[in-house]
Amino acid sequence: MNRFPLAGITVADFTWIGAGSYTTKILADFGADVIKIESAERLDTLRDAKPFQGGVRGVNRSGYFADRNSSKRSVTLNMKTEEGRALARRLIERSDVVANNFTPGTMEKFGLGHEAVRAFKPDAIYIGMSMHGQVGPESRYLGYGLTMGAVTGLHQLCGRPELDPAGTGTNFPDHVPNPAHAAFAILAALRHRRRTGQGQFIDVAQIEPTIALLGPAVMDYTANGHVAGRVGNQHIAGAPHGVYPSRGEDRWIAISASSEVAWQALLHVLGDPALEQDVRFAGMAGRWEHRAALDEALARSTVLHDALELAQRLQQRGVAAGPVQDAADVLQRDPQLQAREHWVYLDHPEMGRTVYNGLPFKMSRTPGFPHRPAPLLGQHTDEVLKEKLELAAAEIVALRAQGALQ
Amino acid sequence: MTFDDMQSPALPPGSPAPGPLEGIRVLDLTQGSEQYCGKLFAQLGAEVLLVEPTAGCANRREGPFLGDRAHREHSLAFAYFNQGKRGIALDLDQAQGQEVFRALVRESDLVIEAERPGRMQARGLAVQALLREQPALVTTSITPFGQNGPYAQYEGGDLIGLAFGGLLSLGGYPGLAPTAPYGNQALLAAAQFAAVASMIAILEVEGQSGARQGQHVDVSVQESVAMALENAVQFVELENTVRKRNGGEQRQAGTGVFPCQDGMVYLMAGGVASNKFWNTTTDWLVEAGAKGAEQLREPRWLDSAFLQTAGAKRIFAAIFLPYAAGMTKAQLYAEGQRRRIPICPVSTTADLLVNRQLVFRQFFEQTAHPFSGRTLTVPGAPFRMEASPWRLGRPAPQLGEHTGEVLSGLGYDHQRQAVLLREGVIA
Numbered sequence: 001m002n003r004f005p006l007a008g009i010t011v012a013d014f015t016w017i018g019a020g021s022y023t024t025k026i027l028a029d030f031g032a033d034v035i036k037i038e039s040a041e042r043l044d045t046l047r048d049a050k051p052f053q054g055g056v057r058g059v060n061r062s063g064y065f066a067d068r069n070s071s072k073r074s075v076t077l078n079m080k081t082e083e084g085r086a087l088a089r090r091l092i093e094r095s096d097v098v099a100n101n102f103t104p105g106t107m108e109k110f111g112l113g114h115e116a117v118r119a120f121k122p123d124a125i126y127i128g129m130s131m132h133g134q135v136g137p138e139s140r141y142l143g144y145g146l147t148m149g150a151v152t153g154l155h156q157l158c159g160r161p162e163l164d165p166a167g168t169g170t171n172f173p174d175h176v177p178n179p180a181h182a183a184f185a186i187l188a189a190l191r192h193r194r195r196t197g198q199g200q201f202i203d204v205a206q207i208e209p210t211i212a213l214l215g216p217a218v219m220d221y222t223a224n225g226h227v228a229g230r231v232g233n234q235h236i237a238g239a240p241h242g243v244y245p246s247r248g249e250d251r252w253i254a255i256s257a258s259s260e261v262a263w264q265a266l267l268h269v270l271g272d273p274a275l276e277q278d279v280r281f282a283g284m285a286g287r288w289e290h291r292a293a294l295d296e297a298l299a300r301s302t303v304l305h306d307a308l309e310l311a312q313r314l315q316q317r318g319v320a321a322g323p324v325q326d327a328a329d330v331l332q333r334d335p336q337l338q339a340r341e342h343w344v345y346l347d348h349p350e351m352g353r354t355v356y357n358g359l360p361f362k363m364s365r366t367p368g369f370p371h372r373p374a375p376l377l378g379q380h381t382d383e384v385l386k387e388k389l390e391l392a393a394a395e396i397v398a399l400r401a402q403g404a405l406q
Numbered sequence: 407m408t409f410d411d412m413q414s415p416a417l418p419p420g421s422p423a424p425g426p427l428e429g430i431r432v433l434d435l436t437q438g439s440e441q442y443c444g445k446l447f448a449q450l451g452a453e454v455l456l457v458e459p460t461a462g463c464a465n466r467r468e469g470p471f472l473g474d475r476a477h478r479e480h481s482l483a484f485a486y487f488n489q490g491k492r493g494i495a496l497d498l499d500q501a502q503g504q505e506v507f508r509a510l511v512r513e514s515d516l517v518i519e520a521e522r523p524g525r526m527q528a529r530g531l532a533v534q535a536l537l538r539e540q541p542a543l544v545t546t547s548i549t550p551f552g553q554n555g556p557y558a559q560y561e562g563g564d565l566i567g568l569a570f571g572g573l574l575s576l577g578g579y580p581g582l583a584p585t586a587p588y589g590n591q592a593l594l595a596a597a598q599f600a601a602v603a604s605m606i607a608i609l610e611v612e613g614q615s616g617a618r619q620g621q622h623v624d625v626s627v628q629e630s631v632a633m634a635l636e637n638a639v640q641f642v643e644l645e646n647t648v649r650k651r652n653g654g655e656q657r658q659a660g661t662g663v664f665p666c667q668d669g670m671v672y673l674m675a676g677g678v679a680s681n682k683f684w685n686t687t688t689d690w691l692v693e694a695g696a697k698g699a700e701q702l703r704e705p706r707w708l709d710s711a712f713l714q715t716a717g718a719k720r721i722f723a724a725i726f727l728p729y730a731a732g733m734t735k736a737q738l739y740a741e742g743q744r745r746r747i748p749i750c751p752v753s754t755t756a757d758l759l760v761n762r763q764l765v766f767r768q769f770f771e772q773t774a775h776p777f778s779g780r781t782l783t784v785p786g787a788p789f790r791m792e793a794s795p796w797r798l799g800r801p802a803p804q805l806g807e808h809t810g811e812v813l814s815g816l817g818y819d820h821q822r823q824a825v826l827l828r829e830g831v832i833a
Contacts (some may be wrong), residue, residue: 001494006606006609017409049644050637050641051637051640051644054644055642057646063640063641063643063644064636067616075484081822124558133767135766136767137763137766138743138762138763141743141750142746143748143750144674144748144782146661146674147672147674147748149672149751150752150753151672151753151761152753153754154587154588154589155663155672156752156754158585158586158587159579159585159654160579160582160585161700163579163654164653164663165653166578166579166585166653167580168576168597169573169638169651170573170576170635170638172587172591172634175634175635175678176594176598177809180602184446184602184605185789185791186428186792187602188426188794190792191427191605191609191612192791195424197793198793199793200791200793201791202792203789204788204789204790207763207764208767208788211764211769211788212785212788213442215482215483215487215784215785216469216482216483216486217470217588217755218755218770218784219472220755221759222770222782222784223472223473223780223782226470227755228470228588228755229430229618233565233585233586235564235565235588235590236468237468237469243565243569243574243583243586245583250650252574254566254569254574255566256563256565256566288661303475309764318561320570321561321566322565324574325569325570325571325572326648327575327635327639327641327649327650330570330571330572330639331642335556337629337632339552339555339556340626340629348482353638354640354644355639355643357633358629359631359633360626361602361625362538362552362623363603363606363607363621363622363623364533364617364624365622366621367608397523405557
């Protein structure tokens with residue numbers, strides 16, 4: 001039997017919105033039983049976030065939510081009721097990992113802070129992913145991926161020097177740095193528990209992984225006193241290296257051809273005498289010195305070409321180039337992502353057949369992938385209570401009547 | 407059988423707080439920001455050996471450089487991404503270098519490599535060949551497009567990965583060329599996912615009973631970038647809308663970058679999917695006496711369609727900017743957050759070092775830089791593990807620093823090492 005590699009691990013998942021849900025998606029797609037504990041009253045904001053299937057709003061229709069919650073089960077518990085909190089506690093007792101990304105104090109309010117959980121479940125791996133960490137003068141400050149991008153320094157570093165910072169255009173920390181670091185820490189903690197029997201608390205301050213990725217820029221300040229600024233696309237000490245216009249409306253091509261061999265190949269493909277004959281661009285040093293002029297001259301040439309076609313011709317000659325693909329290109333037209341089956345289509349009870357990100361890695365022997373669509377709100381409440389907590393049907397009816405399962 | 411019954415190597419009783427990945431032996435062949443993967447392993451206690459070409463890793467030639475000195479031992483990027491590792495210099499294109507590498511593989515659990523697909527095979531070091539040396543080996547390959555598919559042999563790099571992966575299209579200003587995120591974020595995304603994937607594979611191998619079997623983990627930079635597209639792909643699929651870049655503008659009225667007395671702040675008066683912070687922001691501006699703030703109470707401001715209009719953005723800016731101009735980043739941050747409004751400074755690297763919260767958490771650490779004799783201040787633990795702590799570990803290796811001790815450990819005596827050095831197999 002080809003078991004998913006994380007089969008056998010249960011996650012009591014209190015995460016919501018972006019980074020937390022993307023963390024547990026990784027675990028779920030690789031076979032962990034991730035039980036998302038939700039509240040109909042305090043809805044996961046992403047359930048109410050665009051885009052919606054067919055443009056029609058509904059708690060089970062958000063594509064943003066769906067992508068971050070593949071392969072999970074959903075249980076609704078009313079944490080304002082004593083019964084709801086007791087059920088959450090019993091689910092934790094039967095779990096290996098407890099995850100949340102609330103501001104510090106929220107889980108404590110439910111009686112499910114890490115100290116409380118440790119008391120009744122000492123081997124739990126308990127991860128808190130608040131924005132600023134569990135303690136400290138700003139630990140209760142609130143924010144989202146966008147503000148996190150700003151407070152970490154990433155936002156300020158992205159864009160053109162002469163304009164306001166542009167950032168990444170997304171809530172970047174939510175999608176890569178925080179979920180990847182958190183998932184890595186959880187997996188490491190699972191190994192530690194296997195070796196020692198010990199659970200532990202993991203504190204992810206969501207601003208810290210992104211700062212960790214900016215290490216060289218931070219050190220340029222601490223060691224050299226340079227406060228790094230925006231450099232547009234000129235990220236390497238070589239030219240040409242940048243983004244150039246191509247044929248069509250708002251279409252662009254990225255080209256990096258700073259070595260002599262790549263430059264000659266680029267000239268060959270473009271066949272533009274103006275570039276070939278310009279003595280300023282004859283050597284690597286000259287191209288670097290005159291990079292602004294080089295970029296302008298190149299742009300006059302690239303704009304005559306289709307981005308994908310030119311990129312393919314350049315690549316055939318060994319030049320690093322790529323069309324600036326938009327979301328429609330990557331989803332509908334990219335032959336590489338199609339060959340790799342990166343996009344996974346699953347049948348969702350309300351949304352129908354819709355797309356999910358597969359994880360960006362393939363394993364030769366124990367693959368993982370989104371294997372169940374995102375859960376409807378509370379879709380698995382009865383199933384999980386029966387299976388995990390061995391509740392009888394009548395008990396579930398009674399709990400529902402008490403309002404504990406909303 | 408539960409997950410924990412599958413045994414990872416047991417820890418001797420009474421050991422001091424161990425790194426959670428202690429006992430895992432890693433060979434890291436990567437030469438750029440992909441090294442972040444091995445760094446994550448090293449700082450949780452794995453023994454990571456960086457295997458460099460004899461001329462040194464590519465990122466030894468990348469800035470920023472310590473003291474602005476362009477020297478292979480002065481690259482701050484190299485120093486940062488290899489903290490905690492030991493290093494040898496070995497030519498894998500020579501038969502004798504390959505022989506040394508196979509000996510290393512026999513003592514390793516994980517190989518991380520970022521060569522073009524087929525290159526390791528040409529060296530006789532394909533995954534299958536390595537598995538013959540060490541059947542339980544996990545090999546993680548980080549490549550621009552993955553091991554197969556029509557683009558597998560294409561040239562990559564950070565900018566190209568961002569372009570093919572779609573994130574570049576979301577960065578930058580309308581009407582101008584898209585701009586990439588700073589700092590090799592495409593390569594780093596792949597490095598981070600490679601660490602997650604490698605960890606899943608190692609847990610799986612360690613969980614096997616009987617003769618253990620490794621496997622190949624194939625990480626694509628392009629796909630790692632696609633993970634960062636937020637909801638853009640779903641917008642195409644569900645609402646037939648292609649998201650565009652919108653840098654340098656308010657996303658909607660009240661959300662975006664605003665200048666203040668000593669820099670800029672990021673304000674999100676609109677929240678994510680609701681306008682729950684609008685009223686609190688309005689209260690703030692009214693109480694602070696910002697001119698014209700009263701009009702923000704008009705019902706139209708609770709309509710998100712109105713907030714998207716240029717007119718709404720203009721009115722909000724005309725009210726907020728004069729107030730912000732008299733306040734520092736830190737003052738706006740403290741006052742806005744006191745009112746539970748998502749606002750923060752647009753930090754520079756200098757601001758990070760005095761960020762109260764990071765200082766409180768003692769986030770930054772210090773490490774020696776033996777070549778220069780300097781001490782470097784670096785970002786520390788990206789997460790805190792209470793029972794099995796992250797540790798900064800040794801400074802990044804100088805080129806070939808551990809070649810001798812590693813080869814001696816493999817049984818190469820001094821004479822054989824001298825021959826290898828003379829032949830350029832090691833450095």
